[in-house]
Amino acid sequence: MLVLTNRYDPTADLVVQHLNERGVPVFRCDTAEFPMELTLSAVLDDAWAGTLTTPHRRVNLTETRSVYYRRPEEFRLPQDMPEAGRQFAVAQCRAGFLGVVGSLPCLWVNHPARDSDANYKPWQLAVARRVGLNPPRTVITNDPEAARRFAESLNGPVVTKSLGGGVLDGKVRRGTETTIVDPATLDDSIRLCAHLFQEWIDKAHEVSLTVVDDRFFPVEIYAGSERARIDWRTDYDSLTYKVTHVPDRVRDGVRALMRHFGIVFGAFDFVVTPDGEWRFLEVNSNGQWSWIEHETGLPISSTIADLLQRGHTIDG
Helix, strand or coil, X not given: CEEECCCCCHHHHHHHHHHHHCCCCCEEECHHHCECCCEEEEEECCCEEEEEECCCCEEEHHHCCEEEECCXXXXXXXXXXXHHHHHHHHHHHHHXXXXXXXXXXXXXXXXXXXXXXXXXXXXXXXXXXXXXXXXXXXXXXXXXXXXXXXXXXXXXXXXXXXXXXXXXXCEEECCCCCEEECHHHCCHHHHHCCEEEEECCCCCEEEEEEEEXXXXXXXXXXXXXXXXXXXXXXXXXXXXXXXXXXXXXXXXXXXXXXXXXXXXXXXXXXXXXXXXXXXXXXXXXXXXXXHHHHHHCCCHHHHHXXXXXXXXXXXX
């Protein structure tokens, strides 16, 4: 089993601990270790066959049944390399290392290409709408006038949030917090990039839903401050949690969205309105979940370990 993540990833540590306790062989490395500390040697046969080797361990690629792609970092090269040479070498490392390892015909949680697709927020919103998860009314634009027209069309507040976030090409990118926008401040700076604006949805609470294959771990999140009411990630200390259940309609929509993107893990965010309707906000296909396990005791880490241990190949 191959675990691709950085050296200081306490979330991955929880899964690796379960695997170690079960006697499952685990080869953990970081893409940052390639090419200076990690060696790849692969020959094309029916598929790529070869090894990944560190100074202390080696794994046979053809024996890999599953890959946990968590939070690997960018390839690390000598600091004294000329910038042009560095850019060329990084591109070669990405194409060579991820090209070989990414072709392994085994279970991925999740494959980096699927991660990349699923983390395009406009794409996931469109799929969520199609499968009945009812995301908020949304506009994406770099036109200040279009943003103002959208804000004026709403019967309530408008919010903005970043389009970025998640993991792309092995880099962790953090998004900005959700912010309520005064329409009077929508000026020409909007032209500088794409912006996402959404209707504000009144909420009784929010739900963090962690999905591992076909196991659902839904938790109600209650905000204890005004900051957390707008974006609960801004004030973790004020939050309280309650394990809940997922309505059948939402469960079916989540499964359909995950099938569309080809992912087996997803961290979903929902708003639940005062009348009990679940409204989709986003999914992070490489999202954090360890604090949910800590707060609730839900067995998320052991379930991920179960999935990785079971593994599969593309042929079955």
